Amino acid sequence: MSNPDVIPPVSDLYAMSEAEWSAKGGDNGSLSMAVIDGKLVPYIQSVSVQQQAENETSWINQQAAMASAMGETFTADMKTYVKAVQAIATRADTTSTALPTRPTDIMA
Numbered sequence: 682m683s684n685p686d687v688i689p690p691v692s693d694l695y696a697m698s699e700a701e702w703s704a705k706g707g708d709n710g711s712l713s714m715a716v717i718d719g720k721l722v723p724y725i726q727s728v729s730v731q732q733q734a735e736n737e738t739s740w741i742n743q744q745a746a747m748a749s750a751m752g753e754t755f756t757a758d759m760k761t762y763v764k765a766v767q768a769i770a771t772r773a774d775t776t777s778t779a780l781p782t783r784p785t786d787i788m789a
Contacts, residue, residue, distance in 0.1 A: 695721060733780050734770035741766060748788045758784035 695716045697705070705712050705721075713724040728736075741763055748754060755763065765781045768774035 697721060730769055730778055730780065731772060734766045737766050737780060738770055744787055751788070753788040756784065756786045756789045759787045 701721050702710075705714055714721050715724040716722075744759070745755070762781055762784050765774070765777075769777050769780065
């Protein structure tokens with residue numbers, strides 16, 4: 682590290698065992714880890730359903746552009762999906778805890 686001022690105090694660091702270091706991938710490890718309840722565990726970022734819906738909107742926009750370019754329209758299932766995702770993304774729907782399943786038939 683080029684700036685030792687950013688290193689936290691030793692008391693705030695987690696002392697890894699050799700087995701934990703190896704499980705993480707050692708010097709070449711890219712596995713993100715977190716300390717939870719005093720144990721080193723894989724870090725899994727939690728993404729809200731609203732953020733997932735906002736991200737899914739990009740895919741929907743790609744599909745809409747493709748449909749338009751091909752002179753096609755969305756199927757009824759896809760239209761229902763789009764409305765559900767939009768409601769979650771705009772926070773009109775605050776009760777959903779997961780995105781609906783993507784339809785298999787997208788264009789008509």
